[in-house]
Amino acid sequence: MIELDQVGRSFKVKRNVVHAVRDLSFTVSAGEFVGYLGPNGAGKSTTIKMLCGILTPTTGRVRVAGLEPARRRTTLARRIGVVFGQRTTLWWDLPLKDSFELIRHLYRVERGAFAARLAELTETLDLGGFLRTPVRQLSLGQRMRGDLAAALLHAPDVLVLDEPTIGLDVVSKNGIRDFLKRLNAERGTTVLLTTHDLGDIERLCRRVMLIDHGRLAFDGTLGDLMATAPEESSIEEVVTRLYTGGASRSGTG
Amino acid sequence: MVRTYFLLLWTWTRAAAAYPASFALMNLLGFVTAAIDVAVILVIFANTTTLAGFSRDEVLFLYGAAALAFTICDTFVSNIDRVSSHIRTGTLDTFLIRPVSAWIQLTADRFQITRLGRILQAALVLGYAITALGLDWRRGWMIPVMVLTGIVIFGALWTLAGAAQFVLTDAPEVVNAFTYGSYQLSQYPLGIYARDVVRGVTYVLPLAFVNWQPGLYVLGRDDPFGTPEYTRFAGPAAALVLALVAALAWRQGVRHYRSTGS
Amino acid sequence: MRNRAITPRRCPTIPLYARLVRYGFRKHATYVWAALAGAFTNSVFGILRAYILIALWQARPGLAGYDMTDAITYCFVTQAFIGPMQLFGGGLGLPERIRSGDIALDLVRPAPLQAWTLAEDAGRAAYLFLVRGIPPMLVGALVFGIHFPAGPGRWLAFLTGFALGVVVSFGWRYLIALSVCWLLDDRGVAVVSLVLTTFFSGMMIPLHLFPGWLGDLAAVLPWAAMVQLPTDLYLGKAAVAQTLALQALWAVILIGLGTAGTRAIRHKVVIQGG
Numbered sequence: 001m002i003e004l005d006q007v008g009r010s011f012k013v014k015r016n017v018v019h020a021v022r023d024l025s026f027t028v029s030a031g032e033f034v035g036y037l038g039p040n041g042a043g044k045s046t047t048i049k050m051l052c053g054i055l056t057p058t059t060g061r062v063r064v065a066g067l068e069p070a071r072r073r074t075t076l077a078r079r080i081g082v083v084f085g086q087r088t089t090l091w092w093d094l095p096l097k098d099s100f101e102l103i104r105h106l107y108r109v110e111r112g113a114f115a116a117r118l119a120e121l122t123e124t125l126d127l128g129g130f131l132r133t134p135v136r137q138l139s140l141g142q143r144m145r146g147d148l149a150a151a152l153l154h155a156p157d158v159l160v161l162d163e164p165t166i167g168l169d170v171v172s173k174n175g176i177r178d179f180l181k182r183l184n185a186e187r188g189t190t191v192l193l194t195t196h197d198l199g200d201i202e203r204l205c206r207r208v209m210l211i212d213h214g215r216l217a218f219d220g221t222l223g224d225l226m227a228t229a230p231e232e233s234s235i236e237e238v239v240t241r242l243y244t245g246g247a248s249r250s251g252t253g
Numbered sequence: 254m255v256r257t258y259f260l261l262l263w264t265w266t267r268a269a270a271a272y273p274a275s276f277a278l279m280n281l282l283g284f285v286t287a288a289i290d291v292a293v294i295l296v297i298f299a300n301t302t303t304l305a306g307f308s309r310d311e312v313l314f315l316y317g318a319a320a321l322a323f324t325i326c327d328t329f330v331s332n333i334d335r336v337s338s339h340i341r342t343g344t345l346d347t348f349l350i351r352p353v354s355a356w357i358q359l360t361a362d363r364f365q366i367t368r369l370g371r372i373l374q375a376a377l378v379l380g381y382a383i384t385a386l387g388l389d390w391r392r393g394w395m396i397p398v399m400v401l402t403g404i405v406i407f408g409a410l411w412t413l414a415g416a417a418q419f420v421l422t423d424a425p426e427v428v429n430a431f432t433y434g435s436y437q438l439s440q441y442p443l444g445i446y447a448r449d450v451v452r453g454v455t456y457v458l459p460l461a462f463v464n465w466q467p468g469l470y471v472l473g474r475d476d477p478f479g480t481p482e483y484t485r486f487a488g489p490a491a492a493l494v495l496a497l498v499a500a501l502a503w504r505q506g507v508r509h510y511r512s513t514g515s
Numbered sequence: 516m517r518n519r520a521i522t523p524r525r526c527p528t529i530p531l532y533a534r535l536v537r538y539g540f541r542k543h544a545t546y547v548w549a550a551l552a553g554a555f556t557n558s559v560f561g562i563l564r565a566y567i568l569i570a571l572w573q574a575r576p577g578l579a580g581y582d583m584t585d586a587i588t589y590c591f592v593t594q595a596f597i598g599p600m601q602l603f604g605g606g607l608g609l610p611e612r613i614r615s616g617d618i619a620l621d622l623v624r625p626a627p628l629q630a631w632t633l634a635e636d637a638g639r640a641a642y643l644f645l646v647r648g649i650p651p652m653l654v655g656a657l658v659f660g661i662h663f664p665a666g667p668g669r670w671l672a673f674l675t676g677f678a679l680g681v682v683v684s685f686g687w688r689y690l691i692a693l694s695v696c697w698l699l700d701d702r703g704v705a706v707v708s709l710v711l712t713t714f715f716s717g718m719m720i721p722l723h724l725f726p727g728w729l730g731d732l733a734a735v736l737p738w739a740a741m742v743q744l745p746t747d748l749y750l751g752k753a754a755v756a757q758t759l760a761l762q763a764l765w766a767v768i769l770i771g772l773g774t775a776g777t778r779a780i781r782h783k784v785v786i787q788g789g
Contacts, residue, residue, distance in 0.1 A: 054349045056512050078352045093268035098267065106353050107351075289710060292714060300571065301575050450566075
């Protein structure tokens, strides 16, 4: 569903060339739930932007849902859903329901399918209480659920989440995690999730990829990840070791 | 495309309605703001009967035609000049993940229906000038053509200004000299400017076709700079060429953003 | 930004304000590209407006007691004022702070809000005078040729008038900014202020050209003190003492109203909790 083949991306910053991502290759199959980890500035956002077609890779080849994102950005947009935890894609002053209605038009979702989908999302994400509230008045947790629903109204095959649980309280986090788990299990939606919250990883991701300095530092199951460190280490300790370069940079994925 | 655009306009209008500022008041204030330019013309003609050989009503005619085209673009296209602020705040990405052209989304972005008052102001001035000058349809058929030409030219200018902002992220205000400056320039008969300036806005940046060249035809006057008669009719062609250039520049701008990420 | 933390308690009053002026100056110096873009725009508009005045003075030589070069000079001097006098409004950052409630923090500072804001604004004006004021004048001098004040006496009169103009402009904008406190939406006031300032300051066209009573009225309103009066001092077309006195009068009136307004919002924020 997602294929990266020796993808590199460099930026010019004041005459210096910075390699945000280099020689990155991985494949995510349909129905997988993958956690994408890495310290700040490791290249996570750059990767996500390339997956959405917002950014063209300098070298290598990207394919998402069989399409080349950089060339087929608007076609691809109908097949993937994207959520940025740091900023909303909803209309600030409009009731949530109106934002959804607009998205229906933008994505040309057929009316009947939309109604069914919205009813389902309203139930599973528990949106009923604030569908008619303007987005600016929503709490962060409510807004994030709204953003998730907005990204799924067109029933995308792939869902890309950039720090969806950032700043949320424990209850909201759990609600979102449960939802994502069900989405992946019941509908088979492929999910790629970046996060700094290792709880997300523990609860959701069978597979973990870790990127550091623009290169893939680990790719494997959560079990493999834990096995890179001495026994009884917590996931925080394991990841800290990897971020600070204390572990071998190899995985089995 | 067109449907999506109007849907977005409607959405922003409803979003604006969330604030209690009175719709009528803001329109009225827009009307008054735009009327300052007319007030300046009237003050000038309180001191003289002609400006570069043009009477007050003739100047109002040229002003009205330019103002109508400009305020329409200012209402429906100018929102595109926030590109660099969207780049700085990272919100441009949210436009690019949608399956709709970024140009459509950005020109509709934060659309303000309260700018309609300014369009009305321009239309009233133009209507007054047409009546006062007793223009008839033998030459007056050119008036709608020139307003449409003006819309295309100013729309292309805003698009160029938006495209430039992909590169000018540090100083997006530079484009104001270009967009609002073009409008300021076309408010008066080009006869007041130096020959080289007029040559520039005829052959390089075709502002002379917003109102000056076709206006000379409507008013039945010769060009003080002596351009041949057929240039009065060259407006639509010039506008199309500029629109093409703007479209290419916009594409290039989006491509630049996607290849530099800044 | 290298904005050092300002700790007012430790410094006596005058150095505090001197420091605030410097802080305002430096804060705007970080937006140098925006300021240069503004200078460019002001210069382009200066050229376009100059042609209008040239056409008018060709039709009416000697109008308003200006010769052709006076008229052109007028045009570029007023363009140079746009940045420092913030003629299109704003520049204080107060409305945002009032809306967000941060104004309460400003009000508990040991220095009065108005003086504090004025000092910062003076720094801003000084910076923009250099970066946005001088370029349009140079462009005018190069493209058309303009007058410069003859002799140090006229320079002094002009610079005093300019400084008073900045204070009047501040006084007006401060009142407009405070009005947010009582209005749900400040856009209406901002537009009214924009219209009054651009039209009645003489920024668009010299107030001497206004016909009859409108001209007489415009000449004594506060907006004239921002642009028309200092420009006439520059050109040597006005009685110096009288002009400076009128500017000073408006400065005192507006600052006085601002002080009363500050007291009112302090009352509102403290008693009603914002």
